[in-house]
Amino acid sequence: MYPDIQPYDQGFLNTEDGHQVYWELCGNPQGKPAIFLHGGPGGGCSTAHRRLFNPERYKVLLFDQRGCGRSTPHASLDNNTTWHLVSDMERLRTEVLQSDQMLVFGGSWGSTLALAYAQKHAAHVSALIVRGIFTVREKELLWFYQEGASHLFPDYWEDYLAPIPEHERHDLIGAYHRRLTGNDRAAQLQAAHAWTQWESRTISLLPSIAHQQDHAADDAALAFARIENHYFVNKGFMKEGQLLRDAHLLHGIPGVIIQGRYDACTPAATAWALHQAWPQAEFHLVADAGHAFDEPGILARLLAATDQFS
Incomplete structure (x- = not known):
């Protein structure tokens, strides 16, 4: 990756509906x-995300989406939907980047948000880089949170099941939702850590202690699990299959799709479906990678893509 850099400007976007969204500008x-x-x-x-862009060639805006990171209020689910985030992006583009167009880069859930934004505001997207493709279809959610990936990681799955009684396990996302939004702080944190560790343990092709520590703190785990579960209970606040159905809206945008073949979180079938629906974009299926952006084969492709569009 490019060397560590510090923001040259930072602040908060007042959404005017209860959120303060942290943003920072890096590079040139x-x-x-x-x-x-x-x-x-x-x-x-x-800080690693800043290092995906050549700091001499890019003016990069990074922001913590509603309720997480340095944004406040912490772990808030109020006025927190895909379309609120798309609106935040539009305000950040005009008020902070002050540009008519911008390159949009997103991985995992970030790819979902990138596709949603680009389909709604195609004229403002100069290029699109997406990695670890996720479109919030029901079968994608069931694969990772109900049954599917459980067959690959039966040992980790036992820890994911642990907070949920047997009689509630027919709907694990719903069962977690009740605990993550309940008033029992101990039950909240137990659920938050179990939910978060399930993803952290399965995100890379090989075990990674660094990934397992990403959201180890109580506050980080709670924001991650509460917000993620809130979006998934609500199916991403989109119609089933919407992002693939509307992929034709991307056809004028230069793009790159990058996917790990052995991605257990967001399996390659979804990236392949996007590739078929948006054939104009470059498609790279990395043979020896899982889901994480910092796996060598994926990272090399991401850096090549940002260099390509600079």
């Missing part, structure tokens, strides 16, 4: 405008 103030969309939802940005 006269560079190509770009926006980075983190995963989760509920994950927040990290």
Whole structure:
């Protein structure tokens, strides 16, 4: 990755409906405008995300989506939907980036948000880079949170099941929702850590202690699990299959799709479906990678893509 850099400007976007959204600008103030969309939802940005862009060529805006990272109020689900985030992106584009167009870069849930934004505001997207494709279809949610990936990681799955009594396990997303939004702080945290660790343990092709520590703190785990579960209970606040159905709206946008073949969180079938629906975009299926952006084969493709559009 590119060397560590510090923001040259930062602040908060007042959404005027109860949220303060943290943002930062990095790189070259006269560079190509770009926006980075983190995963989760509920994950927040990290210093490593700044390093995916050549700081001499890009003016990069990173922001913590509603309720997570440095944004406040912490772990809030109020006025927190895909379309609220798309609106935040539009305000950040005009008020902070101050640009008519921007490169949009998103991985995992960030790919969902990137596709949603680009389909609604195609004229403002100069290029689109998406990784670990996730479109919030019911079968994608069931694969990872009900049954599917459980067959690959039966040991980790036992820990994911642990907070949920047997009689509630027919709907694990719903059962987790009741605990994550309940008033019992101990039950909230137990559910938050179990939910978060399930993803953290399965995100990479090989075990990674660093990934397992990403959301280890109580506050980070709670924001990640609460917000992610809230979006999934509500099917991403979209119609079933919407992002693939409307992929034709992307056809004028230069794009790159990057996917790990052995991604257990967001299996390659969804990336392949997007590739078929949006054949104009470059498609890279990385043979020896899982879901994480920092796996060598995926990282190399991501850096090549940002260089390509700079």
